Amino acid sequence: MKRVEGLGFLGAALLGAFISAGPLGAATIGTPRSITVGSLPDDASILYWSTRNEFSALGPSNLYVTNLTGSRVTQMTFSAKPYEHAGLSSDRRYIAANRLANGISSLWIIDLKNRTEAQLVPEHRDSGGGGMDWSPDGFIFFSSAVVSGGDKNIYKIKPDGTQLTQLTFLVVSPNTTPPDPAVTGDVSVSDDGSLVAYARTVASAFPDDSWGPKTQVWIMNSDGTNQHLLYDDGRPGGMSGDNPIGVFDPEISPDNTKVVFSRTNTDYFNFPSLINSAQDLYVINVDGTGLTLVTAPGPISVISDWQNGKLVYTEYWDGGALGGSSYTGPVVVNPDGTGKTRLESGGLALWRGGRHSKFFRPTTDPLACSGQWTNCSQADTNDSNRSTSVASNNSQKTGVWNNYGFALPSTATIHWVTVLATFYASNSNGFIEVRVSTDGGVTYGPAHTVGGNTSDQTFLIDVTTDAAWTPTLLNNSNLRVQVKSFKQGSSSGNPTCNLGWVPVKVSYSP
Missing domain, CATH: 2.120.10.30 (TolB, C-terminal domain)
Incomplete structure (x- = not known):
C-alpha cells in the first residue's frame, strides 16, 4: 500500500x-x-x-x-x-x-x-x-x-x-x-x-x-x-x-x-x-x-x-x-x-x-394576528411561547397572521416563498392546514396540511407555486397566512394544538 x-x-x-x-x-x-x-x-x-x-x-x-x-x-x-x-x-x-x-x-x-x-x-x-x-x-x-x-x-x-x-x-x-x-x-x-x-x-x-x-x-x-x-x-x-x-x-x-x-x-x-x-x-x-x-x-x-x-x-x-x-x-x-x-x-x-447569514433571503415575523387561536401573538416570534387551540371532529379553529413587513425592490425577481410553521399537538391526531392570501384575505390559495407530531417541529411549507409572486403581493396590504387546526381521526382525545412560530421566508434577486 x-x-x-x-x-x-x-x-x-x-x-x-x-x-x-x-x-x-x-x-x-x-x-x-x-x-x-x-x-x-x-x-x-x-x-x-x-x-x-x-x-x-x-x-x-x-x-x-x-x-x-x-x-x-x-x-x-x-x-x-x-x-x-x-x-x-x-x-x-x-x-x-x-x-x-x-x-x-x-x-x-x-x-x-x-x-x-x-x-x-x-x-x-x-x-x-x-x-x-x-x-x-x-x-x-x-x-x-x-x-x-x-x-x-x-x-x-x-x-x-x-x-x-x-x-x-x-x-x-x-x-x-x-x-x-x-x-x-x-x-x-x-x-x-x-x-x-x-x-x-x-x-x-x-x-x-x-x-x-x-x-x-x-x-x-x-x-x-x-x-x-x-x-x-x-x-x-x-x-x-x-x-x-x-x-x-x-x-x-x-x-x-x-x-x-x-x-x-x-x-x-x-x-x-x-x-x-x-x-x-x-x-x-x-x-x-x-x-x-x-x-x-x-x-x-x-x-x-x-x-x-x-x-x-x-x-x-x-x-x-x-x-x-x-x-x-x-x-x-x-x-x-x-x-x-x-x-x-x-x-x-x-x-x-x-x-x-441569509440576510437577503429574509425570514420575517408577523406583527399582527387575529382569529380563534388563543394568544395568537405568541406565534409571532421564535421563542418558547405557544399559541394554542383545542381541535375536535366538530370544531376547527382558524387564525390569520399578517404585517410581515416585506419591502422588496419593485424590480426584484422572487425565486421562492416558504411559510415556516413550528407546531406540535398533545396527541397524534392534531394537525394544521396552512394557506396564503395575496389579496388581503379575500381569497386563499391551496391548503398545505402538516402535523401528527407530538414534539416541536418546524415545517417548511413551500407556497411558491400558490401565486405568481411579485414584491407587491408580499406587502402588508396583501400577504396573509391562515392556519387552521383540526383533529384527524376519531380515536384518542381532542388534541391541543400548539403553534410557536409562523414566519415567511423569501428568496429573491434584484
Whole structure:
C-alpha cells in the first residue's frame, strides 16, 4: 500500500483521518455563559471575523457585520477568539461559529437575544472546521469527528444542542486501494433547505508512489440521501506551496441551479510565510455542466457566497507577489466577474456570510394576528411561547397572521416563498392546514396540511407555486397566512394544538 504523507495546514486533520473511528457520543451543549454582544443592524448583509481592533493582525479576532456596500461596520463580539467561520440563523437570533486552536475546531453558539455563548457537541473531538451552515428550519449543518483521527462526517443539530443527526456515514479505510480518509467539510445548505453541498477529501496517487489528499465538490439531499460527486478538477493530488491542490467551499445559488466554489491555482503564491497559495472562484451548474471562471487569477479568492444577485467572498491579495497594495478582506462581485468591490481595509478580515447569514433571503415575523387561536401573538416570534387551540371532529379553529413587513425592490425577481410553521399537538391526531392570501384575505390559495407530531417541529411549507409572486403581493396590504387546526381521526382525545412560530421566508434577486 502507498504511504500517506502529511500535507501542510490540513496535514493533522487529513493524516489523522486514516485512523479508525470511534463511537458517537450523546448530543450535549456546554453551560451557557454571559457575554457582551452588539446590536444587529437591519441592513446587515455580511457576517465576518476581523482583527481590525486587535493587537495582532493574525488573531485572535472578533465578529462583525457590515452592509453590502461596506459603509457601516458593527462589532458583534468583544472578546477575541480564534474564529474560523461564522453564520447567522435565519431568524437573526443566533450566530454559529467555530474556533480553531492547535488544528482542532470547536463549534459554538451565540444567542444574541439572551447574550450568551455555549459550546455545541463538546464531546466531539473536532467540529465545524471549514464552516457550518443554517437551514431555514433552524438546524446547523456541520462536519465533525467524534474522536481524534476518526471519520469526519456531516451532522445537523439544533442551537440548543438537541436533535443531533448524522447524515453521512463515511468510514476510514486505510487498507483499500485507494484508501478512504472519510473526511468531509465546507458544508453549505441551499436557501430552501433541500440540498447540501460540501467538500469531500479522497486519496490521490502522488508521483512518488504515496497517497495524499485531494478535495472534490459533492452534493446531496439535506436528509443525507442521493450523495453524489458534482466536480473533480481532473488534476492529480499534490501540493501548491504549503497547501493541497483541490476545490473548496461550495455554495448553492438561491434558485438551486448553480454552485460556486474555489479551486487551487498552482501558478501563483500569496503570502509565502503564511499561506503560500492561490485560489480562483468558479461557478458550475448543479448537473455538472457550464464550468465558468469568475475571478481573475492571482490572489487567493475563497469562501464565496451568493448575496442579492451577487457573489461575496474573501480575497487575500499579496502586493509583494502581485503588485499594488496588499489586501485581506471581503469582496463583492457579479457572477460574471464584473463589478468587483472591496468592502474592508486594513487588518486580516476573513468573513463567512451571505448563504450562512441569509440576510437577503429574509425570514420575517408577523406583527399582527387575529382569529380563534388563543394568544395568537405568541406565534409571532421564535421563542418558547405557544399559541394554542383545542381541535375536535366538530370544531376547527382558524387564525390569520399578517404585517410581515416585506419591502422588496419593485424590480426584484422572487425565486421562492416558504411559510415556516413550528407546531406540535398533545396527541397524534392534531394537525394544521396552512394557506396564503395575496389579496388581503379575500381569497386563499391551496391548503398545505402538516402535523401528527407530538414534539416541536418546524415545517417548511413551500407556497411558491400558490401565486405568481411579485414584491407587491408580499406587502402588508396583501400577504396573509391562515392556519387552521383540526383533529384527524376519531380515536384518542381532542388534541391541543400548539403553534410557536409562523414566519415567511423569501428568496429573491434584484
